[in-house]
Every structure is written in structure tokens, then in C-alpha cells.
Amino acid sequence: MPKMKAVAKTKPASGAEIIEINTPTPGPDEVLAKVLATSICGTDLHIFEWNEWAQSRIKQLPLIMGHELCGEIVDVGKNVKNLKKGDIISAETHIACGHCYLCHTGSAHICIHGRIFGVDINGVFADYAVVPANNAWVLDKKIPKDYASVMEPLGNAVHTVLAGEITGNNVLVTGCGPIGLMSIAVSRICGATQIFATEVNDFRLQLAKKAGADLVLNPKKEKIVPRILDNTDGLGVDVVLEMSGNPTAIREAFQVLRPGGRYSILGIPDKPMEIDLGNDIVFKYATVQGINGRLMFSTWHKTTRFLSSGRLNLEPIITHRFSLDEYEKGMELMKSGDCGKILLYP
Ligand SMILES: [Zn+2]
Numbered sequence: 001m002p003k004m005k006a007v008a009k010t011k012p013a014s015g016a017e018i019i020e021i022n023t024p025t026p027g028p029d030e031v032l033a034k035v036l037a038t039s040i041c042g043t044d045l046h047i048f049e050w051n052e053w054a055q056s057r058i059k060q061l062p063l064i065m066g067h068e069l070c071g072e073i074v075d076v077g078k079n080v081k082n083l084k085k086g087d088i089i090s091a092e093t094h095i096a097c098g099h100c101y102l103c104h105t106g107s108a109h110i111c112i113h114g115r116i117f118g119v120d121i122n123g124v125f126a127d128y129a130v131v132p133a134n135n136a137w138v139l140d141k142k143i144p145k146d147y148a149s150v151m152e153p154l155g156n157a158v159h160t161v162l163a164g165e166i167t168g169n170n171v172l173v174t175g176c177g178p179i180g181l182m183s184i185a186v187s188r189i190c191g192a193t194q195i196f197a198t199e200v201n202d203f204r205l206q207l208a209k210k211a212g213a214d215l216v217l218n219p220k221k222e223k224i225v226p227r228i229l230d231n232t233d234g235l236g237v238d239v240v241l242e243m244s245g246n247p248t249a250i251r252e253a254f255q256v257l258r259p260g261g262r263y264s265i266l267g268i269p270d271k272p273m274e275i276d277l278g279n280d281i282v283f284k285y286a287t288v289q290g291i292n293g294r295l296m297f298s299t300w301h302k303t304t305r306f307l308s309s310g311r312l313n314l315e316p317i318i319t320h321r322f323s324l325d326e327y328e329k330g331m332e333l334m335k336s337g338d339c340g341k342i343l344l345y346p
């Protein structure tokens with residue numbers, strides 16, 4: 001096999017570098033995909049910057065970064081029956097063991113032995129990537145090819161939005177990074193009534209409008225709680241979709257959640273934080289749920305249907321397309337927040 005280029009984390013410090021290594025060979029239950037496109041996730045930025053989370057979570061270097069994939073299958077392991085050369089695939093990035101209690105009971109996405117692409121094993125910021133056949137998702141032909149790369153984060157949004165009632169509900173999305181923006185777009189087509197969005201970056205607030213938010217609010221410029229209460233007859237929103245990981249945003253969102261409302265959390269705070277459990281959850285009779293990954297694979301089926309129907313428009317959310325060699329430019333842009341989703345092409 002010839003050599004290939006990859007963006008790898010080689011040292012336990014900030015940054016990454018382009019390395020040249022042998023193109024991997026797929027095992028009996030794996031496929032080899034030529035990477036047509038990939039995209040930058042918040043996780044990749046954490047690993048790139050080597051923050052506290054990355055330092056404690058990453059066990060082995062060098063590590064090829066990246067997990068969001070649009071690939072074309074070029075080689076198939078001998079046990080693989082359902083995939084063939086030429087298939088365009090996306091990939092579920094949670095690699096489940098298939099044998100534990102959670103895998104056996106329909107929760108493979110939180111498998112006790114789960115591993116993650118580009119975190120625990122080599123990822124897809126490369127010319128080629130090995131993908132376990134069970135994790136490959138063949139792209140519906142009606143969907144634009146490079147959308148395969150954003151199906152994984154889009155699946156996070158779909159999973160969060162559909163984790164409870166949404167139709168006819170007033171919704172607050174806190175944090176308008178790519179998954180927040182996708183959550184707005186998905187809530188819109190699922191029949192949410194009023195959609196509020198909060199975000200400190202004005203560029204992203206504009207994107208939130210384009211994605212379908214009715215009222216966008218910048219907490220640096222105005223008070224969020226009275227604005228949302230004013231617009232919901234003092235009741236508050238039925239649903240909060242937390243995408244920011246910001247402690248102030250998280251607490252304020254509890255203040256505007258109506259009694260009996262749903263609060264679904266995908267955002268991850270940097271460190272442990274305090275909330276008023278009695279007032280915000282118990283007396284409020286709130287349903288609070290953590291969201292991790294995507295249901296394997298019902299979320300993938302739903303995400304495919306949303307995209308192939310043509311009703312879900314990702315174009316306002318994909319703001320930049322760079323070559324993979326320009327990954328540093330993409331990381332800088334992600335850090336500044338002046339972007340939606342960034343696609344990279346090897
Ligand atoms: Zn991701």
C-alpha cells in the first residue's frame with residue numbers, strides 16, 4: 001500500500017502536524033474508505049488545543065484526529081457482506097462492543113466498552129480511514145455527497161430535538177455552534193412554534209436566524225430571562241435544548257423553563273458546576289436529560305429521511321470549505337466562533 005497524509009496529534013501539547021504513514025489495511029470486519037470530505041467538531045478543537053479534557057481523555061499518541069466522515073469504500077474486509085467498493089459512507093463514531101448489557105438492551109451508543117474515532121483510535125483527518133463495517137452508514141443517493149460528513153453532528157441535533165415532545169412547543173436553544181444551529185433547523189421542520197436562540201457571537205446569531213430561529217438574543221447585550229418570559233406570556237419555554245456548556249446560560253435556561261418542561265443537555269461544561277436542584281428541577285417538576293451520541297441506528301434513519309426529503313437545508317449552516325492541509329485555519333476559525341460547520345477536503 002502507498003503512503004498517505006494525515007493530520008495527527010503527535011505531542012502532548014497544543015497543535016497538530018501533517019504526517020506521512022502507510023495506508024492502513026482493513027481487518028476482516030472493516031472497510032477502507034478514501035476520505036472525500038471531513039468536518040471539524042468541537043471535540044477536534046479540544047484535542048488540537050490540548051485542553052484539560054483532552055489531556056485526561058486521550059490515552060495514546062500519535063493519534064490521527066477527526067471523526068466526521070464522507071468516504072468512498074475502496075477495500076472491503078473478507079467478512080463484510082453488506083458493503084461494497086464504491087459505496088459512499090458516513091460513519092457512526094461510537095464503536096460499540098456488541099456484547100455488554102447496554103449493547104444488548106438497545107443503548108449501544110453508551111456502550112460500557114465504547115470507543116470513539118479520532119479520540120480512542122485513529123480518525124479520519126487523512127487520505128484514507130479504516131471503518132468497522134458495523135459503523136459505516138451508506139449515504140442515500142438523494143443526499144449531497146459531502147453532507148455525509150455532517151450527518152454525525154446532525155444526528156446529535158436530531159437525537160436531542162426528538163428526545164421528547166417538540167411539535168407545537170416553544171423552544172429555547174442555548175448556544176449556536178454547528179449542533180445548536182442544526183437543532184434550530186430540525187426543531188423548525190418538526191413543528192416547533194416559537195424558537196428562541198441565545199449566543200454571544202453575532203455572526204452565529206445571524207446564522208441562527210437563517211436556520212429558522214424566531215428571536216435571537218445575545219446575552220452580552222440584553223437580559224435573556226425577561227425577554228423570553230415576555231414572549232411566552234410569562235410562562236417560559238416548554239423545551240430547552242442546551243448546546244453551550246456555559247454555566248450562566250445553563251442556569252438562565254432553567255429560569256425560563258416552564259413548570260413541567262423538558263430540559264435536554266448536549267453541551268458540556270468545562271468543569272463541575274452548581275445548579276439550584278430544588279427550585280430548578282424538583283419544584284419545577286422538570287424533566288432533565290443528558291444526551292450522548294445518536295441512537296444506533298434509529299437516529300441515522302431519521303437523519304437520512306430529513307435530508308433526503310429535501311426539507312432540511314444545511315447550506316446556511318455549512319459556512320466554510322477548506323482543503324485538509326488548511327486545518328489550522330479551520331481550527332482558528334472554530335476558536336473565534338465566526339463560522340458554522342467547516343468542511344475539509346483531503
Ligand atoms: Zn462530531
Ligand SMILES: [Zn+2]
Pocket residue numbers: 096097098099100101102103104108111112113114
Ligand atoms: Zn457494549
